[in-house]
Amino acid sequence: MNDTTELIQTIARQVMTLAQATLSQQPEAPAPLNLAWIETSLRDLLRQIGAEALSHWLSAAQHTPEAERPCDCGGTLRYQRYRPATLLSVFGRVTYKRAYYAGCVCGRGCAPLDEQYALQPGQVSAGLSELLTLAGVELPFEHSQRWLKGFLLFDVSENTIRHETHTLGQTQAAHETEWRQHSQDPAWLQAHQRTPEPIPARLYGSLDAAKVRIEPRKPAEKHAEHETWRDLKVGCWYEVEPVPVRQQSTRQHAVTERGQLCQRATHIHYYCDLTDAKAFGELMWASGCAVHADLTRELVFGCDGAAWIWNLITTYYSQAVQIVDWYHAADRLQRVAQAAFSPGETRERWLEQTTAHLWEGRVTHVIQACAMLGTPCPEAREAETYFANNQARMRYDQYRQAGYLIGSGTVESSCKQIVTQRLKCSGAQWLVPGAVDTAKARAAWLSGDWTPVCTQWSTLPLAI
Ligand SMILES: [Zn+2]
Structure with a gap:
């Protein structure tokens, strides 16, 4: 047995003693105690211990304060005192103390520990933010509140969940702006040609759109029903892989029986926006550069295209194979x-x-x-x-011969996943920014781009 295991066992015995002494005395404790109650109570106790541990960790994660430090303005900040700050973490509210500096001519104050670990006093911690967003992209905000309480054992307001989800969507939008700038910069594009990253030999793309209900801001607009539905455009990039026999559905099995390739989409990257076709075309080009769609040997678009879709594809990827989705x-x-x-x-x-x-x-x-x-x-x-x-x-005979995926429903399902499942929940009404931010956050989650986006604002390791 190593030292850690031994230590954990010692602490566990102490926790148990503490739990038995305190929890069973609580007026709401059932008699006799049942396992469900013991589990939840123990979890809550561990949560409180976690909050204390995090508080100590943060308070200890700083050096003895210097008397003075330079201010960003060029002036000098002077050490004042240890000042408490609060953070909403995965363990609930956590209070910690950190050295605080002020007294510069510019009037600003500064807590170096907050800067070092990207802590935002009064706000949500990075770890909790990820969990709140995870709920926010899956469920209507008012439902995610109840759902989260079951896991976290403390209340987080609906507004906080909404705010964190929107913030993630905005971070994703900032990434897209960066791609867009790159993808319009000739020098960047030239360097991009020599990327050392692997380029898929065959890449697929799709575009589609779905209606989202937007609540008009002005009461006067409310009667204009046609104005309340806006097109959320969704695109995706993906590769294709054979479906292993044991994972094939009945329909896929029939496909194999007929001697055809049974394939499915993989490595799917989604992007979306509530915007006109021109701006969406720029986003398609930019997100395409990010996955090397401009460099791939073979690019295949499978869509059920409205005219604007094929026009965009022809404009940006004139060499691509265009296929109307077979189904x-x-x-x-x-x-x-x-x-x-x-x-x-x-x-x-x-x-x-x-x-x-x-x-x-x-x-x-x-x-x-x-x-x-x-x-x-x-x-x-x-x-x-x-x-x-x-x-x-619709040259399906040729496409099959070339081994193309002729009907994956990939984009249709991405519209369903991004729009229908989240933005069209019953009674859901959105303002444009909220709809866009939530859709972008959801697209990031479904794409697996989640962790880099989530950790964007807390990139520094939280270690002493
Ligand atoms: Zn200053």
Whole structure:
């Protein structure tokens, strides 16, 4: 047994003695005590011990104060005294004492310990901030408050959770601004060409949009229903990997049975914004540079594209392969069949034949089949235009041969994950900045860019 284990055991015995002496005396203690109550009470006791330990750690993490230190303004600060400060940490409220300096001509004061560890007195600690944001990107703020209390055992206000989540979104936005500046700087782009980082041989991209309900600021605007829905644009970059046989769903298994590649998206990076197509194009280019989309040998876009989407792709990545998501294209035929025929054999046969044509890349046949249903069926007429406009993006036979993923639903699911699951919770209404910050925080979480963004403001190691 090493020293640490021994020490932990000694402390554990002391904690148990303390718990037995204090907890069982509490008026709300059930009789007889049950395990759930013991666990929660012990957890709360350990939390209080943690708060004390953190307080001591912080108070001890400073040297004997010097009498004077230089001020940022060029003047001189003088040591005043040890001054207490409070922090909301993962253990709850923590008070610590740190040397405080003042007396400069500029009137500013300074606590070097706060600067050293990026502590913000009166605010949330880095560790707690990460947990609050984790809840804030997953649940409506008013629900995350209750949910968090179950884990943390103390109250954090809904506003604090909202504030931390928004702050993370803003940090993500600041990263994006930095990428944007880089991606428009010829010198940076030139150096970027020689990046030592690995460049994926084949990279995929997707774009989509979903509506978010924005609450008008002025009461006068409230009756204008159409103004309250805004398009949140979402994009993602991803690579593709084969799905191991044992992880395949029934549908994927059928794909393998037919002798096709069964693939799925991996290493997905999301980005999003509530903005016009032009600004979103810049973000697409910038985030693309960050994942080397501009350097990859083969770039493939799989979308169910509105015109603005294909226009942006053509503008920024003219060499990329453009593919209309297979499931969307096939679904279009399904809808035509349902509109044009009554249920039965004729409908099934039409659908089977046209889907087979589409699968084999014979889009002309599909267009003809829709045209023949023609005038009496608006769905068929619209589908005819849709297939004609996207003909060059539906060479599914060639795409399959090249091993491209022709329908992953990646972006559709990213819209669902970012927008529907979080921003469209029942009764959810947003102001633009809150919607954008929350969506960006959620995109960072889903992308796995989380830790670097979270630790952005507390990069210094908290060690003595
Ligand atoms: Zn000064």
